Amino acid sequence: MRKLIGRADFWRIAAPVAAGMAASHPSFAGNPIALALAAGSGFGGYNYFIEEARRSLRTVDEEVAEGFSLRSDDIFPETMGLKGVRLGFTKDRGMPLDIENDKLMRHLAIIGQSGVGKTVLGMNILWQQTARGGGWLFIDAKLDKDVRDQLAYMTRVFGREDEFYVMNVDDPDNSNTYNPLLNGDPDEIASRLLNLLPSSDNNPGSDFYKQSANYALTVLIGALQAAKKRYTFMDLAIMLQSAAAISRVETLIPLDSPAFMVLQVFLDQFKKKDKNGVQVDVNKIKDILGGMSGRIAQFAQGKFGRVFNTTTPEIDLVDIVQNNKMCYVMLPTMGKDTAALNLGKMVLSDLRTAVAKMQGLTKAERPNPPFICFADEMGSYVMPGISRVFEQARSAGVMMIPAFQTFANLASVSPEFEEMIIGNTWTKCFFKLGSIDSATKAADIIGQVKNYQYSVSASQSESASAQSLRVTPESSNSESGGVGESWRQMEEYRISPDKLSRMGIGECVVCSGSRTFHISTQAIEFPPVPEFKKNVYPTSLPAGFSTLDLEGQYEQFLIGLRDTMPVAAAEPL
Structure with a gap:
C-alpha cells in the first residue's frame, strides 16, 4: 500500500x-x-x-537534474506477437518498445554525441536481425577490431558464419575482396565514381571537367560491358590516359553494337591530323581526364588495391541484400581519411544500385525481414545522392539507420539534404545531444503540447477620508480584500532541450510517428571472443566474360604514365 x-x-x-x-x-x-x-x-x-x-x-520523476524519468506514451499494440525490433524499455513503466517491420522500412535515425550509446543500440538491432535470419550492411567510420570480432561471434551463435563478409582495407589479408565497378549500368557506375570528385557547385570550370569525366566514364564502361570484359580500377585508370588502351578496347566491341558507335563519337573529339595521318591526341585526353584517372588509381594501389583490384570479387552487394547476408565495412578514416571517406560514398552508391535491383523484383523476392543498412557516423562520408535511397528503399524492402552526432553533419551537405533525411525517417532516437542547436532542433521535431498554468493572487486595500472644513469629527474609513485564481493555456516543449542535453549514457528519447518514449537501451554482454579470420568464398567469372588485364600490359599502353601518376603511387595506402 x-x-x-x-x-x-x-x-x-x-x-x-x-x-x-x-x-x-x-x-x-x-x-x-x-x-x-x-x-x-x-x-x-x-x-x-x-x-x-x-x-x-506517478512514477515519472522530471525534477532531478540527473537520472530523471520522463513520461512515455502507450506502446504500440500492433507489435504484440508480430515480428519487429526491440529498441529498449520505457523508463517510467518498464514496458518493451518494439517497432514492427512496416515502420522499420520507413527508416530510423540515431542522433547523439560520441560515446552515449549509438553504436550499442545499432549492435543490439543487428543482433536481433541476425537472430531472425535477416541481412545487414554495417558501415563503420572507424577501425574497431573488437566490433568486428563481436559481429563474427554473433553470426556463429546463430549458425550463419558462412554468410558474413568483412571489408577492411587496413588489413587486406583478412578482408574479403570487393569491386564496385562491376555492378550496375554505365550511368550508375559513372555516378559512383564521380563521388570521388569535389563538389563543382558554383564553379563552371570545375563542372566542365566533371561533366567531361562523367561522359568519358559512361562511354568507356559501356564499351567494356558490350565487349563482355571484366575490369579493375587500374584498367579504368589506364584507359583514361591511354589512346592505345582505348583503341584496344575498340577492337573488342562488336561492330553492330550501339556502344561501338558511341565510342567513335567520343574519340572524335580527341583526334588530330598530323604527318602520320589522323591520330588521337593523348595529351588532350590526359588534360581532361588525368585528374579522374589519379583518383581512380588510388583504389588500385597498395592496401586498397589488394582489396579492390580484382575481377572476381567476393563481396557483391546485390547478392548480399537479396539473399539476406551480412557485411561489415571498416573505414580507416583516421589514417587515410580522404580515400576512406570516398570508399564510404562508393559503398553507399553501390547500395543504391542494389536497392534499384530490389525494386525490380516481386514482393515475394525482396528481402524478408527487411534488409538493414546501419551507417554509423554517416555524416563523415555522406553525399547528396544517398537521399534517394531514403525516399525509395521502403519499396525495395530495405531499412536505413543513419547515425550521426549533430544535425550540422547533414546540413554541411546542404540544408535540403538535412530536410530530406530527417523527413524520411519515421522513427528517431535522440541520445544525449552535445550542442544546444541540435537539442533545440530535436525538441522541435518531438513537438509541443498544451498545458495550463495555475496562479493564485491575493489583494488588500485601505482608505480613509475627512472633510477639510468641518465642525464635527465626521470622517470615513474603508478596507477591502480579495483572493483570485486563474488558469492560462500555453504551449511548451514535450521534451525540453535541457532534458535532451542531460540524459545519461544508454538512454534516449524515441519519437516514432506521433508517439514519444523515454527508454533505456540494452547493451549486449559479449564473452571473450576469438579474433576474426575471414571466410574464403569461391568466385569465378560470369559465363561469356573474360578479363581485360590492361595492367598486365602496362608498358605497352602507357608511355610516360610514370611521369603522370607518381603522386597517387607515392602515397602509401
Whole structure:
C-alpha cells in the first residue's frame, strides 16, 4: 500500500489550516483580510494535498537534474506477437518498445554525441536481425577490431558464419575482396565514381571537367560491358590516359553494337591530323581526364588495391541484400581519411544500385525481414545522392539507420539534404545531444503540447477620508480584500532541450510517428571472443566474360604514365 502523506507533510498542511482557523475567530468577524486568509489557506491546503497525492502516485520523476524519468506514451499494440525490433524499455513503466517491420522500412535515425550509446543500440538491432535470419550492411567510420570480432561471434551463435563478409582495407589479408565497378549500368557506375570528385557547385570550370569525366566514364564502361570484359580500377585508370588502351578496347566491341558507335563519337573529339595521318591526341585526353584517372588509381594501389583490384570479387552487394547476408565495412578514416571517406560514398552508391535491383523484383523476392543498412557516423562520408535511397528503399524492402552526432553533419551537405533525411525517417532516437542547436532542433521535431498554468493572487486595500472644513469629527474609513485564481493555456516543449542535453549514457528519447518514449537501451554482454579470420568464398567469372588485364600490359599502353601518376603511387595506402 502506497503512503500518500507522511510526517514531513504535517506542518505543511497544519500551518495553513491553523492560520485559517485563527482568521475565523469572532474577533476578526467581517474583516476582509481575515476572510481572504481563511479562504486561501483552506484552498491552499487542499491543493497541496492533491499535488502531493499526484506526485506520490506517478512514477515519472522530471525534477532531478540527473537520472530523471520522463513520461512515455502507450506502446504500440500492433507489435504484440508480430515480428519487429526491440529498441529498449520505457523508463517510467518498464514496458518493451518494439517497432514492427512496416515502420522499420520507413527508416530510423540515431542522433547523439560520441560515446552515449549509438553504436550499442545499432549492435543490439543487428543482433536481433541476425537472430531472425535477416541481412545487414554495417558501415563503420572507424577501425574497431573488437566490433568486428563481436559481429563474427554473433553470426556463429546463430549458425550463419558462412554468410558474413568483412571489408577492411587496413588489413587486406583478412578482408574479403570487393569491386564496385562491376555492378550496375554505365550511368550508375559513372555516378559512383564521380563521388570521388569535389563538389563543382558554383564553379563552371570545375563542372566542365566533371561533366567531361562523367561522359568519358559512361562511354568507356559501356564499351567494356558490350565487349563482355571484366575490369579493375587500374584498367579504368589506364584507359583514361591511354589512346592505345582505348583503341584496344575498340577492337573488342562488336561492330553492330550501339556502344561501338558511341565510342567513335567520343574519340572524335580527341583526334588530330598530323604527318602520320589522323591520330588521337593523348595529351588532350590526359588534360581532361588525368585528374579522374589519379583518383581512380588510388583504389588500385597498395592496401586498397589488394582489396579492390580484382575481377572476381567476393563481396557483391546485390547478392548480399537479396539473399539476406551480412557485411561489415571498416573505414580507416583516421589514417587515410580522404580515400576512406570516398570508399564510404562508393559503398553507399553501390547500395543504391542494389536497392534499384530490389525494386525490380516481386514482393515475394525482396528481402524478408527487411534488409538493414546501419551507417554509423554517416555524416563523415555522406553525399547528396544517398537521399534517394531514403525516399525509395521502403519499396525495395530495405531499412536505413543513419547515425550521426549533430544535425550540422547533414546540413554541411546542404540544408535540403538535412530536410530530406530527417523527413524520411519515421522513427528517431535522440541520445544525449552535445550542442544546444541540435537539442533545440530535436525538441522541435518531438513537438509541443498544451498545458495550463495555475496562479493564485491575493489583494488588500485601505482608505480613509475627512472633510477639510468641518465642525464635527465626521470622517470615513474603508478596507477591502480579495483572493483570485486563474488558469492560462500555453504551449511548451514535450521534451525540453535541457532534458535532451542531460540524459545519461544508454538512454534516449524515441519519437516514432506521433508517439514519444523515454527508454533505456540494452547493451549486449559479449564473452571473450576469438579474433576474426575471414571466410574464403569461391568466385569465378560470369559465363561469356573474360578479363581485360590492361595492367598486365602496362608498358605497352602507357608511355610516360610514370611521369603522370607518381603522386597517387607515392602515397602509401
